[in-house]
Amino acid sequence: MQTQFAIFIFLAAATLVGAAGVALSLNIFWSAMGLLSCLVGVGGMYVLLSADFIAITQVLVYIGGVLVLIIFAVMLTSHIQDINVSNRSMGLAGGFVVFWVVATLLCFVALWTPWKLTPQLPAEATTVAIGNGLLGKWLLPFEIASVVLIATMIGAIVIARKEVKPD
Amino acid sequence: MTLTLNHFLVIGALLFGFGLLAVVTRRNAVAVLMGIELILNAANLNLVAFGRYVGGGVTGQVFSLFVIVLAAAEAAVGLAIILAIYQMLRNIDASQATTLKE
Numbered sequence: 001m002q003t004q005f006a007i008f009i010f011l012a013a014a015t016l017v018g019a020a021g022v023a024l025s026l027n028i029f030w031s032a033m034g035l036l037s038c039l040v041g042v043g044g045m046y047v048l049l050s051a052d053f054i055a056i057t058q059v060l061v062y063i064g065g066v067l068v069l070i071i072f073a074v075m076l077t078s079h080i081q082d083i084n085v086s087n088r089s090m091g092l093a094g095g096f097v098v099f100w101v102v103a104t105l106l107c108f109v110a111l112w113t114p115w116k117l118t119p120q121l122p123a124e125a126t127t128v129a130i131g132n133g134l135l136g137k138w139l140l141p142f143e144i145a146s147v148v149l150i151a152t153m154i155g156a157i158v159i160a161r162k163e164v165k166p167d
Numbered sequence: 168m169t170l171t172l173n174h175f176l177v178i179g180a181l182l183f184g185f186g187l188l189a190v191v192t193r194r195n196a197v198a199v200l201m202g203i204e205l206i207l208n209a210a211n212l213n214l215v216a217f218g219r220y221v222g223g224g225v226t227g228q229v230f231s232l233f234v235i236v237l238a239a240a241e242a243a244v245g246l247a248i249i250l251a252i253y254q255m256l257r258n259i260d261a262s263q264a265t266t267l268k269e
Contacts, residue, residue, distance in 0.1 A: 019185035073246045095192035099184045106180030129225045152240035160247035
């Protein structure tokens with residue numbers, strides 16, 4: 001139990017430091033590195049919650065896919081050297097007001113609601129149950145998700161290609 | 168000290184707050200997209216935590232799987248739009264992309 005809690009503290013620190021880096025770092029590349037730390041931390045928390053399949057999916061899709069895509073976009077669009085451009089839109093003060101209001105409100109709700117906890121079952125592999133669910137109870141959302149992915153793929157290719165101007 | 172639901176909910180709330188902070192304060196469109204990813208991660212963490220401590224079963228995990236899939240799709244389209252804006256305006260300042268057409 002003590003080791004589990006220590007691991008949780010470590011993962012929480014990685015997650016929150018990474019998230020703060022995403023929100024506050026002026027260099028966009030360091031923001032991407034903060035996102036990496038945050039995603040790894042959240043993936044570790046999935047393991048602590050005994051959600052093994054989700055943890056692996058997090059690493060594969062988020063870190064292997066989304067983060068690489070974001071780093072590509074960073075490399076393609078910004079000159080990493082010149083970071084002197086003012087990078088704030090709302091001002092940090094307004095942003096922090098929003099942050100504190102939302103975070104304290106959510107923490108308050110989370111801590112003061114009497115959740116109906118279920119007894120803790122021993123952790124077991126979830127992949128079989130998730131696979132059966134995806135091809136049984138949740139077949140329709142699963143198929144719709146695949147249609148959405150195809151539409152997304154075509155849309156992203158169409159949007160991002162170089163437009164050839166007819167003249 | 169043992170881990171309870173509240174620990175994960177507090178982390179999720181702070182993660183959501185940081186994501187919102189990134190969305191409202193950053194001007195770089197890629198950073199705004201990263202903030203949205205943080206918000207989706209916070210939602211996912213809450214889904215899995217509730218599935219573990221309150222609901223039981225794998226319902227929460229299946230729905231967080233769908234959220235991950237849609238987040239990947241959203242990131243792909245968002246970055247494609249950002250690249251298109253960059254080709255047109257030569258920067259990705261979200262406050263300058265105010266026109267629908269050249």
